[in-house]
Amino acid sequence: MNTKALKLAAVAATMLEGFSPTEWIPLPSLGLGIRVLLDDGQQQLVATAQTSLDRSADTGSAAEAARIYDTMYPHAGFTWPHLRAITEVEADYFGTSAPITVTLIEPLPGAPVSDQAIADVARASSLAQALATLHSAAPESISEAGFPVEDPSRFQFQILERLDQAAATGRVPADLLQHWEEEFEQVSLWRFLATPIHGAIDETSVYTDQERVLALSGIERLRVSDPAIDLAAASALIDPAAVPTFFSEYRNSRPRADEHVITRAELLAEFAVLDWLLEAVDSGDEEAIQDAGELLSSFNDVLFSKDTKDTAEPSTAPPGPADADNDHEGTPGAVVLPEESESEPDAGLAAESENVIDEDTEPDEAEPTDGIHRP
Numbered sequence: 001m002n003t004k005a006l007k008l009a010a011v012a013a014t015m016l017e018g019f020s021p022t023e024w025i026p027l028p029s030l031g032l033g034i035r036v037l038l039d040d041g042q043q044q045l046v047a048t049a050q051t052s053l054d055r056s057a058d059t060g061s062a063a064e065a066a067r068i069y070d071t072m073y074p075h076a077g078f079t080w081p082h083l084r085a086i087t088e089v090e091a092d093y094f095g096t097s098a099p100i101t102v103t104l105i106e107p108l109p110g111a112p113v114s115d116q117a118i119a120d121v122a123r124a125s126s127l128a129q130a131l132a133t134l135h136s137a138a139p140e141s142i143s144e145a146g147f148p149v150e151d152p153s154r155f156q157f158q159i160l161e162r163l164d165q166a167a168a169t170g171r172v173p174a175d176l177l178q179h180w181e182e183e184f185e186q187v188s189l190w191r192f193l194a195t196p197i198h199g200a201i202d203e204t205s206v207y208t209d210q211e212r213v214l215a216l217s218g219i220e221r222l223r224v225s226d227p228a229i230d231l232a233a234a235s236a237l238i239d240p241a242a243v244p245t246f247f248s249e250y251r252n253s254r255p256r257a258d259e260h261v262i263t264r265a266e267l268l269a270e271f272a273v274l275d276w277l278l279e280a281v282d283s284g285d286e287e288a289i290q291d292a293g294e295l296l297s298s299f300n301d302v303l304f305s306k307d308t309k310d311t312a313e314p315s316t317a318p319p320g321p322a323d324a325d326n327d328h329e330g331t332p333g334a335v336v337l338p339e340e341s342e343s344e345p346d347a348g349l350a351a352e353s354e355n356v357i358d359e360d361t362e363p364d365e366a367e368p369t370d371g372i373h374r375p
Contacts, residue, residue, distance in 0.1 A: 002026055004094055008034050011102050012047035015085040019045065030112060030204040037107060045084060049094060050101045061220035064145055069219060072137040078130050079215045081105045110207040110214035119239035125249040126212035127234055132253035135195040135227040142196055142224050150225040152190045159184050166274050169281055171293040173300035183267050192258035194224045201233035227257065231265035236272065273299060
């Protein structure tokens with residue numbers, strides 16, 4: 001039996017008055033920790049033992065962000081996490097080195113896109129529309145709530161600073177380094193008004209069905225900054241053939257966007273490979289450093305190879321994770337910048353329960369065949 005998930009279900013059963021779950025089922029961790037879906041016959045909630053967040057960050061960010069989203073986007077065509085309860089559990093309960101934060105939220109519809117690239121026009125367009133909605137709201141309530149507000153000129157300085165750090169590694173081809181320096185130093189590129197952004201778009205935060213985006217999670221990184229950050233991160237989730245549609249739909253859905261937002265998004269998408277290199281250098285992972293260097297060299301060849309230029313218009317998209325031929329968790333798939341179920345639910349558990357896992361189950365302990373756990 002999955003003992004950690006069972007312990008989580010037991011904790012969750014005590015967290016909310018009037019909620020007495022009789023069924024639970026494990027969910028994918030999504031990089032957060034242990035997750036289970038609980039049902040008391042009247043409502044369903046997702047409990048998470050959040051090993052990657054502390055209590056203050058969760059209560060001070062995710063819950064407040066949800067309140068702001070409710071205020072700014074009352075008619076949005078998608079939803080977001082709503083925190084119902086939170087508690088802290090001593091480290092020895094889950095056998096961890098530090099106390100664990102346990103949260104209860106309402107389940108989100110659909111399922112995360114995960115590692116399956118969005119290749120269809122419908123979902124690519126829906127994601128563009130969702131981001132256009134996010135970026136079109138007035139930013140005052142975000143700044144008043146104490147969330148970060150990033151000045152465009154400061155953001156430009158931070159990028160150029162990271163370029164200098166990357167140049168010092170000796171791993172960035174000279175032509176590619178010059179290309180980025182020239183592009184990011186353009187004054188006109190940074191003449192825009194910062195907007196509300198999601199700030200943490202990745203394969204675990206975008207929930208879809210077969211046709212559209214249904215929910216966005218990870219909203220605690222809400223801030224006022226460059227909308228190109230979200231666009232660059234989202235483009236990493238989309239099949240290259242559908243990226244033009246994504247950008248075009250964003251333009252159509254947000255006609256008042258600044259004229260250089262797509263250009264910045266494309267540059268920031270390229271920049272993800274360089275960020276991966278810097279993270280590998282910081283961690284001292286020599287294999288990852290080598291892989292990142294090879295990706296940068298490949299991208300340099302794509303942009304500046306004479307043969308490529310003579311035969312076809314070069315793609316500005318950096319080589320994808322598959323080109324690295326490795327399984328490192330640090331492989332670039334979204335922008336890292338300085339300051340970070342597909343069917344309708346049945347009568348049983350919610351749509352999020354479709355992707356069931358049991359990551360912490362001991363190898364010699366099998367789960368009940370009906371998939372339902374009763375604490």
